[in-house]
Amino acid sequence: VLAVLFLGPSYLGDASIVLAFTLLLNMTMAQAWNLIGGYGGQFSLAQGMFVGVGSYTTAVLMVRTGVPLWLAIPIAGLVAAALGALAAVPLFRLRGVYFAVGSLGVALAVLSWMINWEFTNKTSSYSLPSSAFLGFEMQYYMAGAVAAVTTASVAFIARSRFGLRLMAVRDDEDAALELGVNSFAVKLGAFTLSAFFVGLAGALLALQKLTLEPYSAFSLTFTINMIIACVIGGLGTVVGPLLGAAVMFGLQQWLEDYADWSTLILGIALIVIIRIAPGGLVGLARGGWERLREDGPIERGLRRVS
């Protein structure tokens, strides 16, 4: 997979590289939401705001401080993570639907702050210097690297003790607490890490857009797309969000010409997928594989004998 990714510019044209960049960022964001939503079971509606935090941090650093680009991107991730940790402290006093509503409240509060903040031009455009545009190939490789690091991190966490604790909290928080898991710390860690990865994606998005305004930088659509990609692909799996983001991206491209119908068709597709594959595409594939194994010659022979 990494080789295919690395060789991308050799077989993709300029315009396709640009589309691949968007797809890779969508994958990163979906994977980051998967950490807190899929493995952690916390239905966060705040994650999209970290795109804006990452974007604006990069822009402000480059415009006002002259921090070099290579440093601005990780700082953007760290600022998003710090804000995530700060927001998580009150948010994780809440559970279930109250947490979801609370996280939405935080996202809307940050948007309100940004549209009134003189420092970042309120709702007026905030432009990055044109030197921030690195060319499509470089952008593509940076997006690919961020997507790869995010996916590798999530895969590692899923197999780590931290990941096991996170999943224990997801499956039964009270039982996990009884077993000595510090659920607050575990959720806080996952939320912060997720914010960090989304912040990185936001930083790269700023380098592509070169001009920011708060309504689109802090759009709730980012969060919705992250959740839909995870649901389509399979929550709490490493491959699921990547698959879901790819399917969603493909559907969006395909439906672009059917403006009046696209939202409806996307909605119906989502309902169908949830209905026939509640575990997402990964769940569907796993189910199919298990049925195949059950129907293998040994199992068929055993059934005949019995």
Place this chain on the structure above:
Amino acid sequence: VKPIVIGTTLPLTGPLTEFGTSLATGYAHAVEEVNATGGPGSGGYVSLVVLDNGTDPNLASEQARDLVARGACALLGSATTQLSIPVSVVAEQLEVPAVSTLTPIRAWQSGSDAGWQWGWSVFFDELQMTRTQFQASDLVETNRRVALFTDLEEDGIVMGALWDQHAYELGYQIVYQAEFPVGIGDFSAQVAEARAVDADIVIAQILSPDGMSLLREMRAASYCPKLVFIEKAGNTGGWTRLTDGLCEGTCAAGWFAEGMGMPREDEFIQRYRGQLGGVDSNVGAIVYGYSIARVLLDAIERVGAPDSAAINVEIEQTDAEYPLGRVRFDAAHASVTPAMVTQWQSNDMVLVMLPDGSPGPHRLRVPPPGLSSPAFSSREVCPAI
């Protein structure tokens, strides 16, 4: 024959639907006309790809990239700063020309620190536009006290500051300013304050749903200033129907109206008046859409091939009359058109003040009947309702 592909991403749904659909009509009109005469270049024809961005700047940016990926050699712009700047940024990055309109020039220029190389825009200058309300107010007797209602969108902030700046030098006094987020819905407190300070003139920069709420609240509070300018929302096609007639007599800076004497003015009015139920800003948006599409198509015609770089050079050479007036780009890639003042009278936006500040062919009616007359009902202006 392989077509020459041009693309556009427009707000065909969402809050800017009226602008998006009108621009789409204008673009399609221009492409049909050019194809009917044999197409540009040597026997080719133009294929226009139109995508709906749902008034979402992120989607507009993505779709602009996708259009180029699909082979578009040039782009036609979206409407308003929030959508036009992302499309222009994509044009710069992918090095394809993009011609935009319905985007105030200074706000558009602020989107690039180095200046646009591939982006072009045709529209009015905010500095001139924000003087027209005071110039129109000079045509009637008022106490010269002004209340501003500006939302927190980019243009609301910019225009609010410009009105504040112009008022004093033009002999007016801003006695109240309400700044509010989009979708506020309830204007009772703000209207009460504007009424209390006795402002004879109200100028609002506001989106359509908020504009309707503001007019309803003014009517409910029996607050009827002599002049009411509803910018942005007042340029919504079918505004009379949407406000149930409350907008009768309110004004808005306009870019096209009957009686301006523009080339082919009668032809466009004849063609679209019936379809749209009046001559309002939708006709203006169609005329502007048609005109910028012709600017691009004429450049393609001169090049004779889908060569983005050559088309960009040819756009720069444009110096011709179009239905919106003369188009000639300056060094900053802008062609500035004049703003005038129009007033809603029945289903039309009629010309009450020319760009030079002199009275237009229609008399400015004050105070606005939609807010002042107790017997006024929407049926007087909208027989169809």
